[in-house]
Amino acid sequence: MEALYTAVATANGREGRAATSDGRLDLSLAMPPALGGSGEGTNPEQLFAAGYAACFAGAIGLVGQREKIDTKDVSVTAEISIGKDETSFALAATIRVELPEELSGGTGQKLVEQAHEVCPYSKATRGNIPVTLVVE
Known part of the structure; x- marks a missing residue:
């Protein structure tokens, strides 16, 4: 496959942050309540x-x-x-x-x-x- 575009994102755990290299996506991560988390972030x-x-x-x-x-x-x-x-x-x-x-x-x-x-x-x-x- 010849890549036409590559998205780059970095996360530091399920209870941290995730962000894209261009800064367009930068959000808090949290476990959903069904899995024992707070749900106060996306997953x-x-x-x-x-x-x-x-x-x-x-x-x-x-x-x-x-x-x-x-x-x-x-x-x-x-x-x-x-x-x-x-x-x-x-x-x-x-x-x-x-x-x-x-x-x-x-x-x-x-x-x-x-x-x-x-x-x-x-x-x-x-x-x-x-x-x-x-x-x-």
């Missing part, structure tokens, strides 16, 4: 969810452009769960895609499936964590 699962949702929305736009389908009213929500597996912790993802009425049915389902094939986050997670696609 890696929220950051992953935001990134995955944005990337998947971009993939839908790309596929829509290729197929000449208007995707401006499509909304993507990513849910990232953390839990215990046999050895430590693991992630799972649910990608919820809200489609406008005109894309309901087969066209919308095909659009979401094609986006899942080209989305870089979907490619990175494929075979590594369970990803469930939900078309709404």
